Amino acid sequence: MxxxxxxxxxxxxxxxxxxxxxxxxxxxxxxxxxxxxxxxxxxxxxxxxxxxxxxxxxxxxxxxxxxxxxxxKTGMGEAQARAIHYLRPGLTSITPYIIVRGAAQFIEFLKSSFEATERMRVPTPDGKIMHAEVAIGNGAIEVSDGSEAYPAAPQAIHLYVDDPDAAYARTLQGGATSFYAPTDDHPSGDRWGAVKDPFGNHWYIAKPRGWTPGPEGLRSVQPYLHLREADKMIPFLEAAFGAEAMGVHKSPEGIVHHATIRIGNATLEIDEAHGEFQPMPCHLHIYVPDTDAVYAQALRAGASSIDAPRNAPYSDRAAGVKDAWGNSWFMATYLGQ
CATH class of the missing domain: 1.20.120 (Four Helix Bundle (Hemerythrin (Met), subunit A))
Incomplete structure (x- = not known):
């Protein structure tokens, strides 16, 4: 027994x-x-x-x-012990939330192009998608149909895959248009191609060969923000969310060519908007140990409030802010079932 x-x-x-x-x-x-x-x-x-x-x-x-x-005894304080449980199972600290017209069709595009797996779908009474969760590799994307309150907001995603050439070809078959085919000449050292899908999202499809970002290994899904005055985003993220700049590459004039930013156990990437890669204000869902404290930090750092902290019906303590670049940050602390 x-x-x-x-x-x-x-x-x-x-x-x-x-x-x-x-x-x-x-x-x-x-x-x-x-x-x-x-x-x-x-x-x-x-x-x-x-x-x-x-x-x-x-x-x-x-x-x-x-x-x-x-x-x-384990070298872990009370706050750290509580922090272990703040993430919703299946999600990391940063998850892109993509709002599109035709969410059901978008999910099918993700499945056919990137071998995504649909984990959750919550429909509206009229058959649209209120909320869905789709896994790609070891990452995830949250999806919903656009509405009057939250219209479509495409974004850029740096997606790590085992075979970028095959994934790139599948996106074209699914209706995407090419920025450029996979190449080994990308400055990162990765094999890298880029497309724009039929819903307006940018996908930078790569296989890692060089530096691997992230505290717990490479995440398949990395939000990528093209910004004006990108150098000012870094101190904002540090002050608002306790972020850490893990790699910042600037020109002699201080223009950010690329930066990887860690929040919790995940990372996002930023650069100065240029050429075809212009700002795409988007929605990001971030899990934090203390929603109330982080919400207050974000306001002090210059963000404006979307929603004050509240207990949501899906077992999260949730809040939302908008940064000076127009991006929405929906923060949450998982309260358990």
């Missing part, structure tokens, strides 16, 4: 005491359980309501102390 956890054993002891005021004996006493059991025994002669309240209060206090001790 599998050994019962300390939590389960303690639950059984407390349940027994609340019924009979007699602790349940253990064949193999646990030292931690015995300590908590002695506390309950010391309180057993109190009136029943007082017993319940005192027992609950003391056990909660001791449980909190035990958790803090365990965190300290």
């Amino acid at each position: 599998a050994k019962r956890s300390l939590a389960l054993q303690l639950d059984e002891v407390v349940q027994a005491m609340l019924v009979s005021l007699q602790p349940r004996s253990e064949k193999e006493p646990n030292r931690e359980l015995a300590s908590l059991q002695r506390v309950a025994q010391e309180l057993r002669d109190l009136p029943r309501e007082q017993f319940r309240a005192a027992l609950k209060s003391d056990l909660q206090r001791r449980a909190s102390m035990s958790e803090s001790t365990a965190a300290a």
